[in-house]
Amino acid sequence: MELNEAIHGRRSVRLFLPDPIPRDTISKIVETARWAPSWGNTQPWEIVYADGEKAKQLGDLFVAEAESGKFPRPDINMPLDFTGDHKARYVGLGKALLTSMGIARDDKAARQQHWLNMYKFFGAPGVVYFTIDGGLNEPYSCLDIGSIGTTLCYLAFEQGLGTIFLAASMHYPDIVKRVLDIPATKKVVIGIAIGKPHPTAPASLFRSDREPVEKVLRFA
């Protein structure tokens, strides 16, 4: 597959088929993804793949936590609100996505269900968790996780698999550490859900847009 095809073809998938992904496939994807660049070649990532019972357990515990009104307590600071252009794009994404899924703005029950589906990895059979050592330079390690995580998404796409970075997957990091046997000293940066995309559902096929190049690029 051409690199351009992968870059233009990848999208965040929000409905997966339950078919398990062979662990061998995950290993092969990670084997190549680990060639992603990192600051000073520190390769600060530690990667844990959760599937089967473990993934189900995580989803169930996240939903219980969210339904009981527990506020997210991520290891890595998360924006609670956006302003200006960022806010407009964030709100625009939400509106476009829910509209494509046929969810009306005032349909509170459907919106809540979408929110809970997110905690269950949108039905994905597995999730790739990235943790870093709390002692390392956190912001730079997070950049490096972005680097390997994005690489992994393209490699998965090349294998016909869908992915989505999920901030929701790290809202309750203590649960992730308990279920996946990750030491408390580690920081959970992000989970990327992975699986076969649903072939027809709008939540699986939805495409976001981008600002025009003239708006984001300036030659000094």
Ligand SMILES: Cc1cc2nc3c(=O)[nH]c(=O)nc-3n(C[C@H](O)[C@H](O)[C@H](O)COP(=O)(O)O)c2cc1C
């Ligand atoms: C760090 C990060 C966290 C994200 N967390 C979520 C999330 O919790 N829920 C969700 O539906 N999408 C999440 N996304 C997906 C973004 O909404 C998506 O990447 C963006 O809208 C662009 O769309 P595309 O990936 O389809 O190109 C996240 C993406 C990133 C990079």
